[in-house]
Amino acid sequence: MQQLADDLAIRNLIARIAHLSDHSEDLDEYLTYFTEDAAWNFPIGARKGHADILAGALERRASGTTGPGSNARHILSTMDVRVDGSDTATSDAYFEFLVETNVAPRIFNCGHYHDTWVRTPTGWRVKIRDIVLG
Numbered sequence: 313m314q315q316l317a318d319d320l321a322i323r324n325l326i327a328r329i330a331h332l333s334d335h336s337e338d339l340d341e342y343l344t345y346f347t348e349d350a351a352w353n354f355p356i357g358a359r360k361g362h363a364d365i366l367a368g369a370l371e372r373r374a375s376g377t378t379g380p381g382s383n384a385r386h387i388l389s390t391m392d393v394r395v396d397g398s399d400t401a402t403s404d405a406y407f408e409f410l411v412e413t414n415v416a417p418r419i420f421n422c423g424h425y426h427d428t429w430v431r432t433p434t435g436w437r438v439k440i441r442d443i444v445l446g
Contacts, residue, residue, distance in 0.1 A: 317415040318395045322429055322436050326405050329438070330386035333378050339369050347430060347437045354443045399431040421445055 325345055332342040343362050346352070352359040352368065359368045373379035387408040395401040404426050411420040425446040430439045 315395050315397065318401065318431075318436070319393045322393045322395070322401055322403055323391055325436055325438075326391060326403060326425065326427070327388060330388055330407070333369070334382075334385055335380055337380055339366060342369065344434075345437055345443075347432070350438055352438045352443075353441065355445055383412055384420070385410045385413050385417075401429040401431075401436070403427045403429065408430050 313432060324369050329342065329345050332339070332345075336342060343366055346362065346365055349361055352365050356417060357368070359365045369378070373382070378384050387410060389406045391403060391409075393401060393403040394396040404424050406422070406424045408422045409420045410417045412418055423443060426442040428440040429436050429437050431437075
C-alpha cells in the first residue's frame, strides 16, 4: 500500500511543479519540491542547488518564457514511476511545452523529464531532474 501511495505522491508532485512553473507568482513553493543540492539539467544549461535553480526560473520569467502572463503551458503525459521500496525513486514523464496559448497554441519543444527522487521528512523531493528534449 505504501508503494502505491508513494507512486501517487510523486505523480502529483510532477504535475504540481509544472503548474507552479506556469502560474505561480511566488517561486518559494516551487523550490520546496527540490532538495537543497538538487541538480536541474537542461541541454542548454544546468543548475545546481536552490539558489541556482531559482536564478534560472527568474531568468525564464524575465524573458517571458514561463510564469504568469507568459501564455506558456507544460503538458504532461505518460508517467512512469519506480519506487524502490524505501527512500528513493525514479520517474519519467513526457512533456510538451506550448507557447502562445492565448492566441494560437503551438509546441515550442517536447521531451521527457527523468527525475531521481528522495524521501525527506517533508515528503518526496527531486534530487536530479534531467530534461531530455526530443
